[in-house]
Amino acid sequence: MNEIRRIEIGRIAAPVSSRVARSSALPFLxxxxxxxxxxQAALVVHARPQDLITGVxxxxxxxxxxxxxxxxxxxEAAWPALETVDIAxxxxxxxxxxxxxxxxxxxxxxxxxxxxxxxxxxxxxxCRSVPDLVWALLFVTAVGLGPFPGALAISVHSIGMLGRxxxxxxxxxxxxPVEALTMTGATRLAVFGHAVVPGVLPSLLGIALYRLDENIxxxxxxxxxxxxxxxxxxxxxxxxxxxxxxxxxxxxxxxxVIVAERLSAALRRRV
Amino acid sequence: xxxAEGLGMRYPTGQLALDGASLSVAAGELVVVLGHNGSGKSTxxxxxxxxxxxxxGRVLVAGQEMTRLAGRxxxxxxxxxxxxxxxxxxxxxxxxxxxxMCGTLGRHRTAVTALGRLPRGEFGCxxxxxxxxxxxxxxxxxxxxxxxGQAQRASIARALAQRPKAMLADEPVASLxxxxxxxxxxxxxxxxxxxxxxxxxxxxxxxxxxxxxxRILGLRAGRMVFLDRAGAVGDREIAALYEGAVA
Numbered sequence: 001m002n003e004i005r006r007i008e009i010g011r012i013a014a015p016v017s018s019r020v021a022r023s024s025a026l027p028f029l030x031x032x033x034x035x036x037x038x039x040q041a042a043l044v045v046h047a048r049p050q051d052l053i054t055g056v057x058x059x060x061x062x063x064x065x066x067x068x069x070x071x072x073x074x075x076e077a078a079w080p081a082l083e084t085v086d087i088a089x090x091x092x093x094x095x096x097x098x099x100x101x102x103x104x105x106x107x108x109x110x111x112x113x114x115x116x117x118x119x120x121x122x123x124x125x126x127c128r129s130v131p132d133l134v135w136a137l138l139f140v141t142a143v144g145l146g147p148f149p150g151a152l153a154i155s156v157h158s159i160g161m162l163g164r165x166x167x168x169x170x171x172x173x174x175x176x177p178v179e180a181l182t183m184t185g186a187t188r189l190a191v192f193g194h195a196v197v198p199g200v201l202p203s204l205l206g207i208a209l210y211r212l213d214e215n216i217x218x219x220x221x222x223x224x225x226x227x228x229x230x231x232x233x234x235x236x237x238x239x240x241x242x243x244x245x246x247x248x249x250x251x252x253x254x255x256x257v258i259v260a261e262r263l264s265a266a267l268r269r270r271v
Numbered sequence: 272x273x274x275a276e277g278l279g280m281r282y283p284t285g286q287l288a289l290d291g292a293s294l295s296v297a298a299g300e301l302v303v304v305l306g307h308n309g310s311g312k313s314t315x316x317x318x319x320x321x322x323x324x325x326x327x328g329r330v331l332v333a334g335q336e337m338t339r340l341a342g343r344x345x346x347x348x349x350x351x352x353x354x355x356x357x358x359x360x361x362x363x364x365x366x367x368x369x370x371x372m373c374g375t376l377g378r379h380r381t382a383v384t385a386l387g388r389l390p391r392g393e394f395g396c397x398x399x400x401x402x403x404x405x406x407x408x409x410x411x412x413x414x415x416x417x418x419x420g421q422a423q424r425a426s427i428a429r430a431l432a433q434r435p436k437a438m439l440a441d442e443p444v445a446s447l448x449x450x451x452x453x454x455x456x457x458x459x460x461x462x463x464x465x466x467x468x469x470x471x472x473x474x475x476x477x478x479x480x481x482x483x484x485x486r487i488l489g490l491r492a493g494r495m496v497f498l499d500r501a502g503a504v505g506d507r508e509i510a511a512l513y514e515g516a517v518a
Contacts, residue, residue, distance in 0.1 A: 174360075176356065176358055176359075176360030177360050177361065177362045179322075179356070179360060180354070180356060180360035180361075180426065180429070181373055181376065182349075183320060183322070183349055183352070183354040184349070184350070184373065184374050184375075184377050184429070184430075184432075184433050185346045185347060185349040185376070185377025185378075186346070186373070186376035186377050186380075187376075187380050187385060189385035189386075190376045190380065190385045191376075192385075193384070193386050193387035194362070194373050194376060194387060194389075195362060195373075197387055198364055198365055198387075199362060199364075202364065
């Protein structure tokens, strides 16, 4: 009897112990694979840490030329700074308004038909997969230089980012109230307005505010391709070797980013 | 008021969830459905509510054949049928009053209400319903701050705001403590007796069923085992109903 039990235990224990051995080797294999991938990445980007040490002189030279910042140009920097914030504000608002209906169609639990689901997911993926800088280049060629192509680029890229996040929020929402209101005889639209919207609104607002914060940072860079804002001023000052103006613009940029970040975080806490 | 005849439900997987269930619940009557998990209780309720289309039989609620309706006609018919779920399913960020007013949306199919505005004219009706469930003092409170028992009473008030003729309750006390469960069952009983509603309630607690129901229906593997007066259902019938059940 005992012999039979030992054999039975052996039968069960053998595959279990080999599974344990396999599972304990997995993390090491994972780390090794990651190190290999990281090594090839370092080779591809020509990572040379010593260049940082030799390059200190160049950086020190730049800093000495950039100091003190040229505060006399503060008035000239004010307008591009406002333009930068406005590009982000306009682009984000338009992005939110367009992403919302797309997200409703792109969420499995609210889409009216599979064809709408597939189409909206494709539009969202397209908007997201092209970087905002590339969208800005495209819009600059379409509508010319200035803040408008920047706002359009921010808006289209935001549709991609927000559409996906909004759809995920809608898919994860509690469907209980939806079911309950459907049972009251309310129309689909009323169920959407009274159960879906109040259920997801705080999360959507939080995401939209976070996006605004991100977009302010993005709109700073869009100026480099002629899409308006403080980035354009920064590029011009760099090209003209006006390093004291560059340092002033960097301070203004830093201030905008910090203020936007704090404001967005404070608003998100209140939502 | 509620009539189900030969109700059958076979899922696309081939599983037979309900097999020839028939019952009628008269106005002013509370009928409780008992049975172990997977016995077909909730499927039966969902077929009656029109949330599932049965593969056999028919359902009549207040004279309307629910099983033949779809779309707008089904939505109209549902107004006569209040539904209470295991969880209250309230919109947690809205006030209790707003949640109850949502029960009236079937009567106000306008563009304004569809866009999220509540029908102000139903304020009195919603307050009456809250008073009926003993929650008028909590009208302005956020629904998310209610206790389990209060939330379930608010969901009953929302169902009452529909001005239904019948009420379906799918395990309404499953997530409540015994005291709150007793309170909810007393309320459902009162709605049947005083308001003349036909109440069909799925429960897992035989004792609650025997205390509050007029009749008890026993379901096992989708089939009716008994349908009798609550006083006539003894321990032996209950034990037989749950025999071999896996929790």
